[in-house]
Amino acid sequence: MRTRQGRRAWPYEDDAGRPVVTKVFDRAPEAVAEVRQVVADAVARWHLDAVADRAVLVASELATNAVLHTRRDAIRVTLRLLGGRLRIEVYDFSRAMPVLTAAGADEVHGRGLALVEAVSQSWGADPLPWGKRVWAEVQAPVTARGPIAPRWDTATAQVVYGAVVLFALGALACGVGMSR
Numbered sequence: 674m675r676t677r678q679g680r681r682a683w684p685y686e687d688d689a690g691r692p693v694v695t696k697v698f699d700r701a702p703e704a705v706a707e708v709r710q711v712v713a714d715a716v717a718r719w720h721l722d723a724v725a726d727r728a729v730l731v732a733s734e735l736a737t738n739a740v741l742h743t744r745r746d747a748i749r750v751t752l753r754l755l756g757g758r759l760r761i762e763v764y765d766f767s768r769a770m771p772v773l774t775a776a777g778a779d780e781v782h783g784r785g786l787a788l789v790e791a792v793s794q795s796w797g798a799d800p801l802p803w804g805k806r807v808w809a810e811v812q813a814p815v816t817a818r819g820p821i822a823p824r825w826d827t828a829t830a831q832v833v834y835g836a837v838v839l840f841a842l843g844a845l846a847c848g849v850g851m852s853r
Contacts, residue, residue: 683695683696684715684718687753691753691754691755691756692719692753692754693751693752693753693754694711694715694751694752695749695750695751695752696711696749696750696751697747697748697749698736698747698748698749698750699746699747700739700740700743700745700746700747700748700765701740702740704736704740704748705733705736705737705740708732708733708736708750709729709732709733711732711750711752712728712729712732712733712750712752712761713725713729715752716728716729716759719754719759719813721754721759721813721814723813723814724759724811724812724813724814727792727793727811728752728759728761728811730788730789730792731761731788731789731792731793731796731809731811732750732752732761732763734785734786734788734789735750735761735763735785735789735807735808735809736748736750736763737785738763738771738785738786738807739763739764739765739767739807742765742767742769742771743765743766743767743804744765744766744767744804745765745766747766748763748764748765749762749763749764749765750762750763750764751764754813755810756813757812757813757814758794758810758811758812758813759810759811759813760808760809760810761808761809761810761811762806762807762808763806763807763808764801764804764805764806765804765805765807766803766804767804767805768800768804768805769805770798770800770805771786771798771807772786773786773787773790774786774787775787789809792811793809793810793811794810794811794812795809795810796808796809796810797809
């Protein structure tokens with residue numbers, strides 16, 4: 674998946690070491706399918722199969738609302754793994770806050786936030802100086818975790834891993850730990 678600038682969704686860790694994925698999408702109906710794919714990929718990476726369907730549904734509904742009701746050309750979707758919760762955030766440039774309504778049986782629109790409320794642990798909206806953030810949290814299993822591959826992309830990790838390797842090689846060269 675690529676953003677409007679051609680970049681992939683950006684997985685990283687926040688200051689507390691928690692996994693985050695964020696991506697900017699064009700504000701277009703076809704972006705909702707891209708949002709679903711990004712969420713499905715992140716949920717799979719974080720081993721959250723038990724909440725995959727709920728997370729994709731929540732992200733799809735929040736992104737659809739942003740596409741339909743916001744201004745400007747882009748929306749941002751951010752996923753945060755917060756211990757036992759998966760937080761899904763959609764940022765847009767409209768200051769109009771979402772309203773949970775009861776849609777009639779013959780109405781086409783108006784059920785999205787009711788679905789979000791039904792399948793999420795909590796949801797809300799926060800006003801921002803330039804728009805808003807609409808978020809929902811889905812209960813995640815305690816065993817959820819971030820990427821399982823070692824993190825080689827930081828200088829500290831490279832120094833630590835290098836020191837461990839050099840120590841092991843030095844021990845082998847000196848014969849430490851070898852029985853005679």
